[in-house]
Amino acid sequence: MSEHKHEHDPVDASQGWCCDGRTWAEHASEGGECCQPKGTDLAHLPAEAQQKAKERLSEASA
Numbered sequence: 514m515s516e517h518k519h520e521h522d523p524v525d526a527s528q529g530w531c532c533d534g535r536t537w538a539e540h541a542s543e544g545g546e547c548c549q550p551k552g553t554d555l556a557h558l559p560a561e562a563q564q565k566a567k568e569r570l571s572e573a574s575a
């Protein structure tokens with residue numbers, strides 16, 4: 514059983530963030546591992562990624 518739901522993906526930032534604005538978990542689930550260390554804080558991302566991440570968060574909570 515596999516459902517493909519892409520409309521309102523929950524943002525799981527419990528494991529940190531990727532440098533491209535995705536969550537660590539998202540990149541890890543796609544490539545097996547994220548390019549960032551686990552638990553990377555939002556504040557440690559490049560400005561562009563921080564902005565993306567914040568957009569993701571506000572969309573998810575909308």
Ligand SMILES: [Zn+2]
Binds near residue numbers: 533537546549
């Ligand atoms: Zn990554």
